[in-house]
Amino acid sequence: MERDIPTYSLLLLIVFVMIPFTIAYIYQLGLKKDIIWSTIRGTLQLFLIGLILTYLFDLPPLVGIPIMLSVMILVATFHARKKGKELPYIFITILVGLIGVEIIVLSMWLGFGMISFTPEEVIPMSGMVIGNSMVAMGLALERLKSEFEQNRxxxxxxxxxxxxPKHAAHMSIKKTLNASLIPNIDQLKTIGLVQLPGMMTGLILGGVAPIIAIKYQLVISISIFSSVSLSAIFISMVMYRFFFNKQMQLLNLQDIKKNG
Amino acid sequence: MNEVIFQFNQVNRLVLKDITFTLREEDRLIIFGSSGAGKSTLLHLFNRMDDPDYGEVLFHNKRIEQYDIPQLRRSVGLVLQQPHLFPDTVLDNLKFGPSMFDDWEEGRAERLMNYVNLPIDYINKSVDELSGGEKQRVSLARTLANKPDVLLLDEPTSALDDRNIEAIEEDLIKLIEHNRLTVVMITHSMDQAKRIGTKGLYIEEGQVIEYGDLNQLLENPNTDQLKQFLHKS
Structure with a gap:
């Protein structure tokens, strides 16, 4: 079964946008422009991705999948690096980290026969793993900086x-990892109870039996959990070193880039 | 005369300009001067928490850079202005340094608690339960746990009230004498300086204005600058 949303219904989404817009207007939140802009941008982005995906899905998997994965990883790297622009080698570190996480996760999926090497399966699932890893790295970077600031x-x-430095930073790294992992642990605990996870929702809407949807959801949820942990550990373990110089002295955040 | 332990030759760093002096074993040097004069920067050069831009620092007649950094910091201990204790118990704090060098034996905790005049059953207390004065005592004991030869003190009593200051000072003097420690201390209180110090180094705007026997400096200052400083404090 393939469902579709009629175009006129889709246009009526504007009603939903009017709600936050009206609130922003009444309470003068200064967000009106942001709301309009993000709605337009999001809509265009999604349609564009839809077109690209249609095209990529038609390519042979060995061509289409690497192209799409590279684009996703690059965009994620550019985005996550903003959280650590004071730190040296931030771009390359995040890039290597995301590539590593993707390789590990993808080889497990394929190796254990969880999914098949088709763009329809690899790309949306990798997208979720890369997106969540990107957020995890960003959070870990922010947390690491504030831990170093607060615990000077x-x-x-x-x-x-x-x-x-390794010994001295142990406590800060521990707290950083804790803070990065707890939201995921909580999420996994309440999965399906508070909200049906996105992927499962999508599959069910697409007509897949709930029990099959759940299997996919399990694969993706646990994969995300482990890739998020890996990302946070990787970025913290690589980046804490830059807070110190070779003489085992603690640097100020503004001096780190000079030193690295 | 005691052996030279530290020698600063024309050291420059941030505000510090051409700092030159020697420190002998068992000296108790008081560094004093207005705030922003470069006192803490100078103190941090003794254990390489900071390094000079120019000039040299000799430790036991050898350039300080030639020593292994953790070992140097172990024998030149620093007590900060605030206690900055690590989480969990007093014992965890006392063991922090020694455990890195595999140098901890039963009984040391008791001796350390004794030095800083805290009851021995405090060792299993969480540091969150301690008062300000007790925290600073633990911080002092934590540094002493490494068995340093030189003790650097960065206004160790500035965050305490008068009653606590006096008590800690007494214990400090006792343990300095007992362990024959060489001391470098920053303080704002000239009374405290007199009670603890033997030598004085007066700096302003990064320059040594006067250096020598502490009593001599305080009673017969040579410069107008020091006279004014002492008059104000």
């Missing part, structure tokens, strides 16, 4: 007691 005194104390 403790870090200085640790160094002055003879700790190596």
């Amino acid at each position: 005194g403790k870090l200085l104390a640790a160094l002055s007691l003879g700790a190596t």
Whole structure:
């Protein structure tokens, strides 16, 4: 069964947009422009992706999939790097991290026969993994910076007691990982109870039996969980070093780039 | 005369200009001057928490860069203005340094708690339960746990009230004498300086204005600058 939404119904989505717009107008939130712009931008982006996907799905998988994955990873890297622009080698680190995560996840999916190497399966599922990993890296970077900022005194104390940067940063890294993983653990705990996850919803709407939808959802949820953990650990373990110089001295955030 | 332990030769760093002096074993040097004069920057050069832009620092007649950094910081201990204790228990804090060097034995905790005049059963207390004065004592004990030869003190009592200051000072003097420590201390209180120090180094705007025997400096200042400074404080 293939359902479609009639175009006139889709246009009526404008009614939904009017709700936040009206609220923004009444309370003068200064968000009117943002609301209009993000709606237009989102709509155009989605239609564009729809067109591209239609085209890519027609290409042989060995051509279409690598192209799409590269684009997704590059866009995700450009986006996540904003969270750590004070840090050296941020672009290449995120890029390597995302490629690594994608390779690991994809080889497990394919190796264990969970999905087949077709654009219809690889691309949306990889998109979710890459997107979530991107967010996880961004969050971990922000958290790492604020941990180093807030715990400057403790870090200085640790160094002055003879700790190596790795040892001194241990606590901050631990907190960073904790903060990055807890939302995912919570999400996994309440999965399906609070909201039906996006992928499952999509499959059910597309006419797939709920029990099959759930299997896919399980694969993706657990894959996201592990790739998010990997991303957070990877970015924290690579990046904490730049907060110190070779002389095991703690640097200020504004001096890090000069040093790296 | 005691052996030279530290020698600063024309050291420059940030505001510091051509800092030159020597520190001998068991000296207790007080660094004083207006805020922004470069006191903390100078203190951090002793254990390489910072490095000079120009000039050299000699530790036991060898360039300080030649020492392994963790080992240097172990023997030149620093106590910060605020305690900055690590999470969990007092014992976790005391063991932090020694455990990195595989140098911890039963009984050391008791000795350390004794030095800083805290009850031994405090070692299993969470650091969150301690008062400000107790925290600073633990911070001092944590540095002493590394068995340093030189103790750097960055206004260790500035965050405490008078009663606590006096008590900690007494314990500090006792343990400095008992362990024959060489001390470099920054303080704003000239009374405290007199009670603890033997030598003085007065700096303003990054330059050494006067350096020598502390009593001499405080009683017969040579420069108008120091006279004015002492008059104000």
